[in-house]
Amino acid sequence: MRRERCRTRSGWRHKRRHRGGGEPCGGLRARGRGGRIPASGWNRGGDPADSTCGRGGWSGRSLVSQPTLLAVLAHPDDEVLCAGTLLAQRAAGSRVIILWLTRGEMTDAWGPLPMAEVAERRMELGMQVAQCLGVEGRFLSFPDSAVQATPEAGDEVARVMAEIKPSGLITWGDAWTRGFRHPDHQATGKIARDAVNFARIAKVVAPEQPHRAFCPIFTLRGVHSSLPTVALDVGGYADKIFEVAEIYRRAIGFGAPEWIEGRLRSAGGRWDRDLVEEFDAWETGSGLVDRLLPHRDGPFFHHPEREG
Numbered sequence: 001m002r003r004e005r006c007r008t009r010s011g012w013r014h015k016r017r018h019r020g021g022g023e024p025c026g027g028l029r030a031r032g033r034g035g036r037i038p039a040s041g042w043n044r045g046g047d048p049a050d051s052t053c054g055r056g057g058w059s060g061r062s063l064v065s066q067p068t069l070l071a072v073l074a075h076p077d078d079e080v081l082c083a084g085t086l087l088a089q090r091a092a093g094s095r096v097i098i099l100w101l102t103r104g105e106m107t108d109a110w111g112p113l114p115m116a117e118v119a120e121r122r123m124e125l126g127m128q129v130a131q132c133l134g135v136e137g138r139f140l141s142f143p144d145s146a147v148q149a150t151p152e153a154g155d156e157v158a159r160v161m162a163e164i165k166p167s168g169l170i171t172w173g174d175a176w177t178r179g180f181r182h183p184d185h186q187a188t189g190k191i192a193r194d195a196v197n198f199a200r201i202a203k204v205v206a207p208e209q210p211h212r213a214f215c216p217i218f219t220l221r222g223v224h225s226s227l228p229t230v231a232l233d234v235g236g237y238a239d240k241i242f243e244v245a246e247i248y249r250r251a252i253g254f255g256a257p258e259w260i261e262g263r264l265r266s267a268g269g270r271w272d273r274d275l276v277e278e279f280d281a282w283e284t285g286s287g288l289v290d291r292l293l294p295h296r297d298g299p300f301f302h303h304p305e306r307e308g
Contacts, residue, residue, distance in 0.1 A: 067293035068095040070166035072157060072192035074147060074184040075104045076126030077248045079133075080255055081220055082170055083241045084234025084264075085277050086133055088291045096135040097164060099157070100126055101188050106144040109252035125251055129244045147183070149190040151198075157191055158198035162205035166215050168293045169196060173219025173227075173280050180222060193217055193282075216295045218279040228286035230296065231267065235275040 069089045073079055079086065079098050090096050104122035105115040113121075123139055130137030140156065147153070172189030175181040198204045199211040221229060234241065241264075245255035264275040271288050285296035 066092075066094045067167035068097070068164060069168050069170065069293055070161065070164055071096070071098045071170040072101070072188060072195075073098060073170075074101055074172065074182070074188040075144065076100050076122050076129070076139075077104070077252065077254050078172075078185070079126075079129065080241070080245045080248060080260065081263075082277055082279075083133060083244050084237040084275070085170070085232050085279070085292060086135055087237040087240055088232055088234065089293060090134050092291050092293075094167075094291075094293060096133075097138065097166075098126075098130055098135055099138045099140065099160060101140050101142040101147055101157070101191070102144040102184060103139055103141070104144055107252055121251075125247060129247055132240070132244050132247070145184060147187040147191070149187040149194070151194075153187075153191045154194035154198050155204050157195035158201075159205050159208060161195055161199040161215075162208035162211045165211045165213065167213070168295060169193075169215055169217050170279070170292070171217070171219055173222060173225065175220075175222045176224050177222065180220070189219060214283075216284045217282040218284075218292055219282065221278040221280050225280050227280035227282065228298070229278050230281040230284065230286055230292065231271050231273075231276050231278045231288050232290065232292070233268075233271070233273045233275070233288065234264065234277050235268075235273065238275055241275075 067089075069086070071079060071082060071086065078100075086096050086098070103119035104126075105119040107118060107122065110118060110121065126139070127137050138160070140160075142153065169192060171192035172185040174189075175185060196215050196217065199215075202210045205211070218230065219227075221227075242257055242260065245257065245260050247255075249255035249257075261275075264277065267276040267278045268274050270276070270278075273288075276288075279292070281296075281298070283295075283298065285298040287296060289296060
């Protein structure tokens with residue numbers, strides 16, 4: 001199959017310089033009692049139709065029968081690694097939500113600022129990126145660099161899942177390389193995967209109704225993973241991927257375009273494409289797809305679903 005010509009990196013950079021300095025998005029919900037972020041999260045209250053995204057923007061279609069993709073991540077900047085996939089799912093008319101467990105307050109990018117102020121800045125950046133991607137964003141209040149995969153943590157995320165009722169989950173998996181193997185990443189992945197099960201238990205998620213529908217898990221693929229791979233060609237979303245990465249690079253130094261391009265091209269070479277994002281497929285079929293949901297069936301039987 002002949003590859004399409006990819007835009008030059010200088011073209012991406014030009015667009016990032018032009019568009020990457022926007023103001024943080026507005027419409028943010030106030031905190032709960034005592035300044036603590038409520039369990040349901042700190043989220044953007046506006047309509048996703050307000051998004052300035054191009055191809056990844058809101059389609060205007062009803063979401064009644066559309067899938068909901070939930071990305072449970074540790075820090076506001078993790079989503080750069082799956083931005084093309086989020087955009088592809090939005091372009092299909094799905095509801096897409098990013099749930100960050102921490103507010104990223106341990107960064108020293110702004111010098112000796114109080115952690116509360118750092119947290120506010122990181123949350124604003126995350127919401128700006130969510131606005132750019134045309135997705136919803138929520139924060140919980142797990143401590144940065146101290147996330148622990150406890151049953152209580154799983155219950156907290158399960159209650160959010162019971163409210164959202166996702167059709168699929170993106171989160172962290174096992175990781176072996178520097179940066180990816182951050183303890184928060186590994187703990188977040190376990191918390192999110194456990195929460196899929198805990199969300200089925202009425203006593204855990206009350207007063208929400210349990211979420212017992214099938215919710216396939218997709219994890220950010222590590223270099224040594226032996227799980228089946230699902231891959232998305234994200235070349236059509238390159239401008240937006242690099243735009244959101246530039247928002248973080250300018251603010252906190254993460255998101256170097258050379259690293260992001262190298263990662264996407266390395267994966268693309270395995271699929272005869274220019275730019276690809278890869279995931280471990282825990283419960284679904286593998287292969288090259290144009291979006292994660294509806295999921296591709298795998299060659300195995302699933303545990304029977306409980307009715308009611």
